[in-house]
Amino acid sequence: xxxxxxxxxxLVASVCFILALKGLSSPETARRGNAFGxxxxxxxxxxxxxxxxxxxxxxxxLLAMLAGGLIGALAANKVQMTQMPETVAxxxxxxxxxxxxxxxxxxxxxxxxxxxxxIPTGNKLELFIGTFVGAITxxxxxxxxxxxxxxxxxxxxxSSAPVVFxxxxxxxxxxxxxxxxxxxxFFLSPDKAWTPFIVMTAIAFALGVLIxxxxxxxxxxxxxxxxxSYSGWAAAGIGFSLNNSMLIVAxxxxxxxxxxxxxxxxxxxxxxxxSVILGGFGAAEGSAAQGGADKTVRSGAADDAAFLMxxxxxxxxxxxxxxxxxxxxxxxxxxxEKLREKGVNVRYAIHPVAGRMPGHMNVLLAEAxxxxxxxxxxxxxxxxxxxxxxxxxxxxxxxxxxxxxxxxSAIYGMPVLDAHKARTVxxxxxxxxxxxxxxxxxxFYLDKTMMVFGDAKKVVEEIVKALx
Amino acid sequence: xxxxLDPTVLNLIIFVLAVFVGYHVIWNVTPALHTxxxxxxxxxxxxxxxxxVLAAGPAQIDFxxxxxxxxxxxxxVNVAGGFLVTRRMLEMFxxxx
Numbered sequence: 001x002x003x004x005x006x007x008x009x010x011l012v013a014s015v016c017f018i019l020a021l022k023g024l025s026s027p028e029t030a031r032r033g034n035a036f037g038x039x040x041x042x043x044x045x046x047x048x049x050x051x052x053x054x055x056x057x058x059x060x061x062l063l064a065m066l067a068g069g070l071i072g073a074l075a076a077n078k079v080q081m082t083q084m085p086e087t088v089a090x091x092x093x094x095x096x097x098x099x100x101x102x103x104x105x106x107x108x109x110x111x112x113x114x115x116x117x118x119i120p121t122g123n124k125l126e127l128f129i130g131t132f133v134g135a136i137t138x139x140x141x142x143x144x145x146x147x148x149x150x151x152x153x154x155x156x157x158x159s160s161a162p163v164v165f166x167x168x169x170x171x172x173x174x175x176x177x178x179x180x181x182x183x184x185x186f187f188l189s190p191d192k193a194w195t196p197f198i199v200m201t202a203i204a205f206a207l208g209v210l211i212x213x214x215x216x217x218x219x220x221x222x223x224x225x226x227x228x229s230y231s232g233w234a235a236a237g238i239g240f241s242l243n244n245s246m247l248i249v250a251x252x253x254x255x256x257x258x259x260x261x262x263x264x265x266x267x268x269x270x271x272x273x274x275s276v277i278l279g280g281f282g283a284a285e286g287s288a289a290q291g292g293a294d295k296t297v298r299s300g301a302a303d304d305a306a307f308l309m310x311x312x313x314x315x316x317x318x319x320x321x322x323x324x325x326x327x328x329x330x331x332x333x334x335x336x337e338k339l340r341e342k343g344v345n346v347r348y349a350i351h352p353v354a355g356r357m358p359g360h361m362n363v364l365l366a367e368a369x370x371x372x373x374x375x376x377x378x379x380x381x382x383x384x385x386x387x388x389x390x391x392x393x394x395x396x397x398x399x400x401x402x403x404x405x406x407x408x409s410a411i412y413g414m415p416v417l418d419a420h421k422a423r424t425v426x427x428x429x430x431x432x433x434x435x436x437x438x439x440x441x442x443x444f445y446l447d448k449t450m451m452v453f454g455d456a457k458k459v460v461e462e463i464v465k466a467l468x
Numbered sequence: 469x470x471x472x473l474d475p476t477v478l479n480l481i482i483f484v485l486a487v488f489v490g491y492h493v494i495w496n497v498t499p500a501l502h503t504x505x506x507x508x509x510x511x512x513x514x515x516x517x518x519x520x521v522l523a524a525g526p527a528q529i530d531f532x533x534x535x536x537x538x539x540x541x542x543x544x545v546n547v548a549g550g551f552l553v554t555r556r557m558l559e560m561f562x563x564x565x
Contacts, residue, residue, distance in 0.1 A: 017512050018489055024505050025496040027561040034558055037508055038551050041515060045547075048518045052525035060537045061524045065517075068544025075545070076552035084503055084557075091510045091550060094542045098516055101539035105523035108532035113522050122476035228506050235513040236483060242519055243475045249486040254513040256490030261502060352499060359502030366560035377499050 001050055009047040010246035016040025017250050021257065027372055044246060056112075081367040082324050085356040086148035089224055093141035095231040096208075099134030099238050100201060103127055106241060107197055113242050118191065123241045128183040130237025131197075132204040137230040139208030144223050147212075148356055157209065160217035162279050169278060172210050179203040214279030218321070218398070218435075220356045221265040222276045229258025261358050268352035268378075270404075270414035297432070297444050299451040302462035305392070305426050308450070310467060312389035312424075314345040316381065318417055319361050320354050322395015322429065326456035332394065333368035335460050338467040348375045349382075349417050351399035382418050391422040393443075395456045397435030402442055410439055425449040428459050504557045511550025517543035 016036045023033015045065075052058055079087050105112075106127055110119045119127065146158025157163060182203070185196035215223050232254025239247025266273050309315050317336065323329060336346040348370065354361045365375055385391065393400055400419040403409040419425055420443050427444060429451065434440055443449060452459050497505050520543050523536025 021493045024501045030558045048521045056525035056527045064537045064540035065544045068541035069548040072545040072549030076549045094546050095513050098539040098542040101535045102519040105532035105535040112526045231513045235516045240479050245482050248482050250515045252486035253490040254509040257494045257509045260494045362500040363503045
């Protein structure tokens with residue numbers, strides 16, 4: 001195959017990747033989009049293998065592909081939907097590490113990539129960028145994985161609470177500068193400059209850890225989107241250094257996708273990207289919530305909740321991270337079905353940062369076979385709370401906190417679901433502990449609010465029983 | 469103007485245009501599918517496997533080709549895992565009667 005033909009096939013693959021993302025604009029076209037993605041990947045792999053088969057050996061490649069593919073396929077079939085956030089984080093780390101390994105291979109033998117033995121300076125610069133972004137993606141994603149999988153008890157760096165220490169940001173800045181310094185040394189040195197390259201990569205690995213540890217659990221939607229973006233930029237960087245247009249296109253698509261998701265998540269929390277990245281938010285948890293001690297809440301049993309909902313005309317369910325932790329999605333769906341049989345109009349309202357990653361709640365509800373046309377995004381349903389009889393808040397807190405409308409509160413300006421506007425509010429929580437923002441929630445003390453304490457799954461199952 | 473185009477300039481052109489395409493395509497993705505979006509973009513960025521295959525390809529096995537082989541394995545986990553888990557999720561987003 002001539003180089004031109006290869007490039008044209010890569011173009012076809014690039015178009016397939018664009019169509020894969022375009023398909024996700026609606027659930028009807030999404031599966032076809034995924035098929036395009038698979039086709040694009042198949043083309044890319046076949047063409048590249050054909051190129052390699054002519055000049056070199058394929059046995060190692062095929063063996064590694066088979067082994068990796070098998071592991072990936074098994075994991076994809078086994079993973080639970082509640083484990084999606086940590087799964088995605090683990091996948092980011094693999095892309096990052098692969099980018100670093102490829103960069104090492106390029107430095108070792110540029111000729112096998114069609115480059116000159118003396119790597120051109122332009123490609124060297126990109127190689128440097130691709131490598132450190134890949135390294136940060138790898139180690140940062142490992143930390144994110146640990147935090148999301150709840151491994152904080154066995155290893156302190158995985159703690160979902162922010163890990164902060166004095167001078168943290170200065171240390172990071174210093175390390176980043178040193179890393180860039182070694183990168184420049186690599187860039188300027190005439191031939192294989194292993195020492196600066198290896199030192200730079202090592203610092204990048206350390207930076208990835210240091211950047212992610214101060215970021216708390218509920219900021220994970222931003223972190224995971226950011227790492228998604230980084231994995232794309234790393235791929236694009238490698239594409240630059242190999243002069244491979246398909247890698248550049250695929251990497252840029254993924255990079256901008258992650259960047260946009262980070263932006264959407266930050267906006268949904270009314271926080272700047274910088275403040276999320278600097279971390280430490282929620283470290284003062286508990287101290288701000290003291291004011292609630294003398295206020296009284298009305299609490300009720302699951303039976304009361306069932307009674308209230310079955311007599312309502314309309315019910316909106318607001319799911320949060322607590323629902324994911326309790327794996328209550330199937331029970332919720334059963335409850336909603338029973339209510340619908342009684343003629344109650346049941347809908348779901350999803351806040352963009354509910355859960356630990358973008359779209360987390362939608363996937364959980366979809367897994368429980370909740371039809372997606374009953375599931376509404378915040379802007380589509382927020383006007384409806386005022387005319388709704390009962391709102392059931394399941395394991396969510398900050399996203400329904402009316403303090404967001406009060407000037408001077410820590411979450412002032414954050415877009416929230418207007419649960420407080422409904423006629424009756426039912427809130428299921430495990431205890432009165434404050435949410436991630438460390439704020440008390442006035443919603444819980446309203447006269448029309450009834451708290452139903454307990455594990456989300458148990459409570460919902462009791463409600464289902466009471467509904468008959 | 470004389471001389472040939474530096475490949476880096478060509479790469480930059482492709483890069484900038486691709487970012488624009490990405491920007492417009494991603495804003496059209498429905499928020500309900502943001503999790504599948506993350507897993508499918510993961511699979512797509514694993515197209516880096518192409519670089520890994522080239523690295524693992526040389527007839528003579530050395531440090532570079534071993535690195536490449538390891539990278540092929542890592543990226544292959546993502547290629548298979550990413551597309552399959554996306555498909556699994558999308559199967560769930562079906563309208564029920």
